[in-house]
Amino acid sequence: MLRVCLRWLCGLLFRVRVEGNVNAVRENRLLVIANHESFLDGLLLGLFLPLRPTFVVHTQVLRNPLFRFILGYVPHLAVDPMSPLAMKKVIVLLESNQPVVIFPEGRITVTGSLMKVYDGPAFVAARTGATLLPVRLDGPARSYFSRLSGRHPRSLFPRITLTLLPTTRLPMPEAPTAKLRRKKAGEALRRLMQEMIFAARPEQSLFSAFLDAIAVHGRGTLLLEDMRQREESYGQLLKTSLALGRIVCRFSRENECVGLLLPNASATVALIFGLSAFRRIPAMLNYTAGREGLQNACFVARVRTVVTSRKFLEAAKLTGTMAALENVRVLYLEDLRALLAWKDKFWLAAALLFPRLATLQTSPFAPAVVLFTSGSEGRPKGVAISHNALLANIAQIRAVIDFSPADKFLIALPVFHAFGLTCGAIMPLVTGCRLFLYPSPLHYRIIPEIIYDRGCTVLFGTSTFLGNYAKFAHPYDFFRLRYVVAGAEKLSDEVRKLWMEKFGIRILEGYGATECAPVLAVNTPMANKPGSVGMLLPGIEHRLDPVPGIAGGGVLQVRGPNIMLGYFLYDQPGTLKPPRTEHGLGWYNTGDVVEIDGDGFVTIKGRVRRFAKIAGEMVSLEVVEKIAATVSPAHQHAASTRSDAKRGEALVLFTTDAALSREALVQAARTQGAPELAVPRRIMPMKQLPLLGTGKIDYVALKKLADS
Numbered sequence: 166m167l168r169v170c171l172r173w174l175c176g177l178l179f180r181v182r183v184e185g186n187v188n189a190v191r192e193n194r195l196l197v198i199a200n201h202e203s204f205l206d207g208l209l210l211g212l213f214l215p216l217r218p219t220f221v222v223h224t225q226v227l228r229n230p231l232f233r234f235i236l237g238y239v240p241h242l243a244v245d246p247m248s249p250l251a252m253k254k255v256i257v258l259l260e261s262n263q264p265v266v267i268f269p270e271g272r273i274t275v276t277g278s279l280m281k282v283y284d285g286p287a288f289v290a291a292r293t294g295a296t297l298l299p300v301r302l303d304g305p306a307r308s309y310f311s312r313l314s315g316r317h318p319r320s321l322f323p324r325i326t327l328t329l330l331p332t333t334r335l336p337m338p339e340a341p342t343a344k345l346r347r348k349k350a351g352e353a354l355r356r357l358m359q360e361m362i363f364a365a366r367p368e369q370s371l372f373s374a375f376l377d378a379i380a381v382h383g384r385g386t387l388l389l390e391d392m393r394q395r396e397e398s399y400g401q402l403l404k405t406s407l408a409l410g411r412i413v414c415r416f417s418r419e420n421e422c423v424g425l426l427l428p429n430a431s432a433t434v435a436l437i438f439g440l441s442a443f444r445r446i447p448a449m450l451n452y453t454a455g456r457e458g459l460q461n462a463c464f465v466a467r468v469r470t471v472v473t474s475r476k477f478l479e480a481a482k483l484t485g486t487m488a489a490l491e492n493v494r495v496l497y498l499e500d501l502r503a504l505l506a507w508k509d510k511f512w513l514a515a516a517l518l519f520p521r522l523a524t525l526q527t528s529p530f531a532p533a534v535v536l537f538t539s540g541s542e543g544r545p546k547g548v549a550i551s552h553n554a555l556l557a558n559i560a561q562i563r564a565v566i567d568f569s570p571a572d573k574f575l576i577a578l579p580v581f582h583a584f585g586l587t588c589g590a591i592m593p594l595v596t597g598c599r600l601f602l603y604p605s606p607l608h609y610r611i612i613p614e615i616i617y618d619r620g621c622t623v624l625f626g627t628s629t630f631l632g633n634y635a636k637f638a639h640p641y642d643f644f645r646l647r648y649v650v651a652g653a654e655k656l657s658d659e660v661r662k663l664w665m666e667k668f669g670i671r672i673l674e675g676y677g678a679t680e681c682a683p684v685l686a687v688n689t690p691m692a693n694k695p696g697s698v699g700m701l702l703p704g705i706e707h708r709l710d711p712v713p714g715i716a717g718g719g720v721l722q723v724r725g726p727n728i729m730l731g732y733f734l735y736d737q738p739g740t741l742k743p744p745r746t747e748h749g750l751g752w753y754n755t756g757d758v759v760e761i762d763g764d765g766f767v768t769i770k771g772r773v774r775r776f777a778k779i780a781g782e783m784v785s786l787e788v789v790e791k792i793a794a795t796v797s798p799a800h801q802h803a804a805s806t807r808s809d810a811k812r813g814e815a816l817v818l819f820t821t822d823a824a825l826s827r828e829a830l831v832q833a834a835r836t837q838g839a840p841e842l843a844v845p846r847r848i849m850p851m852k853q854l855p856l857l858g859t860g861k862i863d864y865v866a867l868k869k870l871a872d873s
Contacts, residue, residue: 168211168212171208171212172212172213175208175209175212175213176213178322179304179308179322179323179324179325180322180324180325181209181213181325181326181327182324182325182326182327183213183326183327183329184326184327184328184329185328185329185330186329186331187214187215187329190214190215190216190264190298190329192296192298192332193262193296194259194260194262194293194294194295194296195216195218195264195265195295195296195298196259196264196265196267196286196289196290196293196295196296196297196298197210197214197218197264197265197266197267197298197300198267198268198269198286198290198297198298198299198300198354198357198358198361199266199268199299199300199301199302200268200270200274200279200301200302200358200361200362201268201270201271201272201273201274201280201302202273202274202302202303202304202305202306202311203273203305203306203308203310203311203312204273204310204311205305205308205310205325206268206273206302206305207220207222207239207266209302209305209325209327210266210300210302210327211239211266213327214266214300214327216264217239217240217264218240218263218264218265218266219240219241219242219258219263219264219265219266220239220240220241220242220265220266220267221241221242221244221255221265221266221267221268221286222241222242222243222244223243223244223245223271223272224243224244224245226243242254242255242258242265251285252285252286252288252289255267255286255289256289256292256293259289259293259295260293267286267289269282269283269286269287269354269358270282270283271283273311273312274306274311274312274313275312275313275314276313276567276569277306277313277317277567277569277570278362278563278564278566278567278568278569279355279358279359279362279564279567280567281691282351282354282355282358283351284347284348284350284351284354285351286354287335287347287350287351287353287354287355288346288347288350288351290334290335290350290354291335291336291337291338291346291350291353292337294334295334296332296333296334297332297333297334297335297357298329298330298332299329299330299333299357299358299360299361300327300328300329300330300361301326301327301328301330301361301362301364301365302325302326302327303325303326303327303328303365304323304324304325304326305323305325307319307320307323307381308320308321308322308323308325309321315570315571316386316569316570316571316597317569317570317571318381318382318383318570318597326365328364328365330361330364330365333357335350335353335354335357337350338350338353352692352764355691355692356700356703356765359564359565359703360564360703360704362560362563362564362703363557363560363561363564363702363703363704364703364704366556366557366560368529368553368556369529369552369553369556370441370526370527370528370529370531370533370552371437371438371441371533371552371555371556371591371595372406372438372441372442372524372527373521373527374556374595375403375406375438375441375594375595376403376520376521377595378399378594378595378596378597379399379400379403381597382399382570382597383399384398384399384400384403385398385399385400386398386399386597387599388402388593388594388597388598388599388600389402389431389434389594389599389600389602390431390599390600390601390602390619391429391430391431391601391602391603391604392430392602392603392604393431396599397431400517402431402434402435402438402594403517403520404513404517405431405432405435405439406435406436406438406439406442407439407442407513407516407517407520407523407524408439408505408509408513409432409435409436409439409501410436410438410439410440410441410442410443410445410524411439411443411509411512411513412501412504412505412509413436413439413440413443413445413470413472413496413501414443414445415504416470416494416496417445417469417470419443419444419445419525420444420445420446420531420532421445421446421467421469421470422445422446422447422448422466422467422468422535422547423440423445423446423447423448423468423470423471423472424448424450424462424463424466424468424470424471424472424493425437425447425448425449425450425471425472425473425581426450426452426459426471426472426473426477426483426487427472427473427474427477427498428452428477428481428579428604428605429576429577429579429580429585429589429590429602429603429604430602430604431602432474432498433580433590433602434580434590434594434602436472437534437580437586437590437591438594441527441533441552442520442524442525443524443525444525444527444531446532446533446534446535446549447533447534447535448462448463448466448468448534448535448537448547449534449535449536449537449580449581449586450462450463450468450471450537450581451537451545451579451581451582452481452483452579452581453857454537454545455486456486456489456490458545459486459490460490460491461544461545461735462537462545462547463490463492463493464735464738465537465544465545465546465547465733465734465735465738465739466535466537466547466733466738466739467733467738467739468493469492469493469494470493470494470495470496471487471490471493471494471495471496472496472497472498473487473495473496473497473498474497474498474499475497475499476499527552528552529551529552529553529556530551530552530553530730531551531552532549532550532551532730532741533550533551533552533554533555534549534550534555534586535547535548535549535550535733536548536550536581536582536583536586536679537581538679544735545735546732546733546734546735547732547733547734548583548679548680548729548732548733549729549730549731549732549733549741550583550682550729550730551729551730553726554682554726554727554728554729554730555587555591555682555727556595557682557704557725557726557727558587558681558682558683558684558702558727559587559591559592559595559596561684561702561703561704561705561727562588562592562684562687562702563592563596564702564703565687565689565691565692565700565702565703566648566673566687566689566690568592568593568596568598568623568648569596569597569598570596570597570598570599571622572593572598572599572622572623572647572648573598573599573600573601573619573620573621573622573623574589574592574593574598574599574600574601574621574622574623574624574625575601575603575612575615575616575619575621575623575624576588576589576590576593576600576601576602576603576625577603577604577605577606577608577612577626577630578606578625578626578627578630578653579606582653582679583677583678583679583682583683584625584652584653584677584683584684585625587682587683587684588625588650588684589602589625590602598623601615601619601621603615606626606627606630607630609630609633609634609636609637610637612634613634613637613638613639613642613643614642616642616643616645616646617639617641617642617643617644617645620645621645621646622645622646622647622648623646623647623648623649623650624643624646624648624649624650625650625651625652626649626650626651627651627652627653627654627861628651628654628655628656628657628660629654629801629856629861629862631649631651631656631660631664631672632657632659632660632663635660635663635664635667635668636663638667638668640667640668643668643670646668646670648673649664649670649671649672649673650672650673650674650675650687651672651673651674651675652674652675652676652677652683652684652687653861654861654862655769655787656672656674657794657798658794658798659794659798659799660672661674661695671693673687673688673689673690673693673699674687674688674697674698674699675687675688675698675699676698676699676757676767676769678753678755679729680728680729680744680753681723681725681727681728681729681753681755682727682728682729684702684727685701685702685705685723685755685767686698686699686700686701686702686767687699687700687702692766694764694766696768697762697766697767697768698767698768698769699766699767700764700765700766700767701723701761701765701767702725702727704725704726704727705723705724705725705727706723706724706725707721707722707723707724707761708721708722708723708748708752709721709722709759709761710722712758715758715770715776717760717770718758718759718760718761718768718770719758719759720754720755720756720757720758720759721754721755721757721758721759721767722746722748722752722753722754722755723752723753723755724748724751724752724753728744728751728753729744729753730743731743731744732744757769757771758770758771758776758785769787770785770787771785771786771787771788777806777814777815777816779809779814779815779816779842784816784840784842784843785843786804786805786806786816788839788843789804789816789818789843789844789845790802790803790804790818791837792830792833792834792837792839792843792844793818793820793825793830793833795833795836795837796825796829796830796832796833797820797822797825799822800820800821800822800825801820801821801853801854801862802818802819802820802821802822802825803818803819803820803854803862803864803867804816804817804818804819804845805817805819805864805867805868805870805871806868806871807847807871807872808872815845815846815847816843816844816845816846816847817845817847817848817849817867817871818830818845818847818848818849819849819851819854819867819870819871820848820849820850820851821850821851821852821853821854822850823850825848825850826848827844827845827846827848830844830845831844849870849871854867855867
């Protein structure tokens with residue numbers, strides 16, 4: 166009777182929902198594993214799971230008289246996770262077919278995300294062959310029974326969801342020693358729990374996720390700041406989004422691409438969410454692409470309307486470029502306020518009260534945004550990414566890294582780039598993190614000062630940008646930074662070393678592609694291997710296709726919820742071509758040659774297109790650049806190729822080091838064990854290597870120079 170009453174009371178107060186296959190609890194040797202969010206977790210599992218399990222609790226819990234009294238009414242087993250013999254009693258319980266509930270983290274989260282996973286529960290699961298039932302608890306962390314503090318949202322009775330994931334088993338890993346088997350089992354369980362955290366995500370649109378974040382964190386929460394140095398709240402951003410979305414809708418149709426030619430600013434972010442609210446698709450135009458690049462981008466995605474700003478065009482010297490675009494209507498932000506009539510203001514007041522009713526419901530699998538490739542393979546391609554793909558990628562990232570409302574992001578990467586858009590503009594706003602938008606990543610002296618002045622804790626950048634920030638920053642400028650994540654290009658060893666020696670900060674290198682929304686793999690505090698790009702994110706399937714002439718690894722092909730809907734191509738404008746490879750529909754060929762070691766860490770060997778075939782041998786241009794970086798670490802180097810009548814192709818090395826000699830490169834190649842074929846015969850000094858707007862080296866421009 167007491168259990169029935171408590172179940173009814175908790176269900177009423179916390180609006181508890183149980184999702185998933187409840188019949189899975191009838192398995193023999195059942196081990197229930199769950200994330201640990203609050204002191205309510207054990208009670209919730211005991212009340213809402215249709216079984217009477219034994220709870221494994223920390224010995225310290227029994228020191229509290231209240232918990233000792235409560236646990237007296239349920240089967241429990243007190244263990245010390247630090248003791249190597251603690252799990253033997255759990256093994257006995259499982260082997261007697263007694264269901265067991267255990268929290269592998271061993272403690273309640275203080276970050277809101279998954280914490281350290283102990284090896285003991287994993288070894289028990291592998292040792293007994295138990296059936297694992299992952300249960301994702303969502304909501305208890307927002308109650309006053311959690312251990313979160315500071316800016317983390319709290320409420321008296323938050324909505325709580327228990328999601329039961331499909332059952333699985335954890336096989337005993339193969340390793341020469343028991344200690345190593347135990348460690349590998351623990352790593353496997355950690356990945357399983359990350360998969361659990363990710364798999365329980367909701368499927369929704371960008372605007373719906375934005376409204377959910379507002380409901381959790383409150384409209385008065387300040388979170389967004391740009392160069393105006395005025396912090397805006399969720400409520401202000403919602404108002405701007407609805408107003409801009411309603412006005413732009415007059416000049417576009419549902420499911421039409423609307424071009425955004427704007428810098429990193431709060432109005433840009435507001436337009437992204439506002440267009441989403443009215444089933445319009447923001448097409449993020451690259452303002453560094455030139456007139457022809459912009460015209461081609463508008464053509465492939467059938468963009469008829471472009472929203473921009475006169476002030477921005479003048480500052481970026483793009484007024485003439487914009488005027489030269491054909492078959493495009495231009496809307497200026499400065500003129501939109503005047504288009505807001507009294508009827509619109511009345512609608513806006515009502516929409517702010519009921520935003521879900523005032524806007525159009527959008528399918529999670531509809532296009533949310535169109536990004537454009539840099540054109541390295543010819544004319545730019547439009548990459549259509551769905552709402553679900555963007556939010557899935559954010560959920561994948563948050564399953565492995567503990568970003569929280571206590572963090573403040575500094576985003577200088579342009580939002581027309583997938584890295585800047587997903588990680589910079591969208592992720593903070595749908596998760597309650599604060600955000601400072603800076604218009605250019607090239608201001609190497611100013612950005613460190615802003616990070617220091619605004620107390621930023623998270624920085625995303627490319628290796629080139631991070632290296633330049635480090636050169637001009639004071640050693641104390643980055644004292645608040647918790648995470649520095651590098652992507653878009655290979656992280657230089659020199660940059661990695663400089664950040665560690667000057668600031669004591671470990672850069673976490675990641676890897677991705679625009680077509681993957683964009684992150685595929687990233688190093689994390691719990692799983693980091695220097696020189697690699699980390700492990701593949703939860704929910705991503707992969708295959709490695711061997712490449713003739715390249716030993717080890719293969720071309721990476723991936724499939725997952727974060728993969729694009731397809732391409733808009735120049736020869737078929739407005740027609741979406743879904744991703745497909747020889748493995749089937751939905752698979753995307755990254756074109757990157759990678760190796761994945763036994764622990765799951767991914768190492769990039771190079772792009773297929775970045776291999777030269779010299780005298781019948783395949784030579785990686787990445788290796789050429791690595792040799793040059795060894796000789797001259799303080800300078801930038803980029804390798805390209807030109808045709809050669811005798812050997813097929815010849816290497817060309819572009820460098821900012823005018824004193825770099827071939828003799829030094831030959832010596833470095835011998836030291837590294839690289840073949841002499843990897844030493845270029847032609848070295849071309851430059852004052853500065855050409856860069857794309859995203860910070861990557863412009864290899865297309867270098868290839869033209871090499872061929873000239």
